[in-house]
Amino acid sequence: MTVRSHAMSIARRQKMCAFTVALLAAAQTWALEPKLQDSVDLDGDGKKEQVTLEPGTEGHFSVRVGSTVYKGRVLTNEAQGFTVVDVDASEPRKELLVHTIGDVDEQHRVVLLRFDGKRLSELGTLQEATEVKGNGIVLEDTWEGFWNRREKYVLDARAQKLTHVRQELLYVGIEGTVRSKSFPLQRTRTDTTPVANVAPGSKVLVVAAATPDKDGPVEWYLLKTSTGLLGWARIQTLVDEVELPFAG
Template structure:
């Protein structure tokens, strides 16, 4: 899968993040009392855990074998007095992860984990992008301040919005459960890949909704797009 750590950093900078480039230590007023807290993350290469410290509070988190890049301060909701701190892990889009913590003045609390903090504009919403081979999967998370949780907002399908040319004809079907053929895509024709639907919640494979050059809609699997079309921006 494409290495996109530089792109992730650019997206972080464009979002509402106070410190886009992760650092080992910084300071910020996280609990809104007017006094900045010292913030640091400690780890060593090969460690299974990192240690996040804010003021006198400490919490441990799992690295899942990803390299810890540092911490960033983010204000998820500009309407409240709190700011949050994110521990950034991973050097590529494959292993990248951001774990978000809140500090209530006494203790650190894990709010949630996202693939990336692509957009966090202070409205209580986080948008997180993941590169899926030729398209970007966008996830939404919403801050529940009362519960101190960053909750995912499930989507049944994800927008793709890519165009390709059919190299060899293949069928598109009515649905992922109904394999009745809607159309056989003509060789040399242009198609639009509109949305993606995960084959299973935990698996990496997808069904794709395709619009033919004649305006018909049907589903196909990723292997057909990879083997039988050209023009999609594959990167690995």
């Protein structure tokens, strides 16, 4: 190996180590409790900005970074504070995640803000940001009665927005027990031909859920019987006929 190639190899390893450290730092930052004020370098210029969040009424809040102010509103939620996250560890900027609390869990929201040195702009508003690890991806978990619905959002660097990555199916992976009544599983969501009739007292695995065409609750679920057959059932059938860990 030549001196030049050896030096390039060392440089590559150092770059990879730096990127790994950045990812770990992002994960550690995410674990912090929300704050109302902090001093942090958001635009990556090596200088820390003073960041302050001021909660308002009826969902209003304002975020000040230096002399720049962003005014936002989320439903009628109360702003609890912000955490600093790193959506994309390959570039020097970091983001603010404003946490707001609604009257019920379904109304909780987080607002992702980015500061470019001159202005604060919104990248997106989600119900939750479960994972922000610095790879340009934000994962969101929302409660669907007996399972967590995981959605993926990717940062569009050109548009400076989070873009939803739609899935045809959503993984569930929850097992339940059929109560005292047998019910059929359909071949497809539009073909009512029975694939199987589940036996009372048998185990069924809720494998996946069909993503709704529009925003709203999931209506159809793909089930696996104890005999290894797959078929579809509506949510009301699961509520009525299967023991699952439903919770409000």
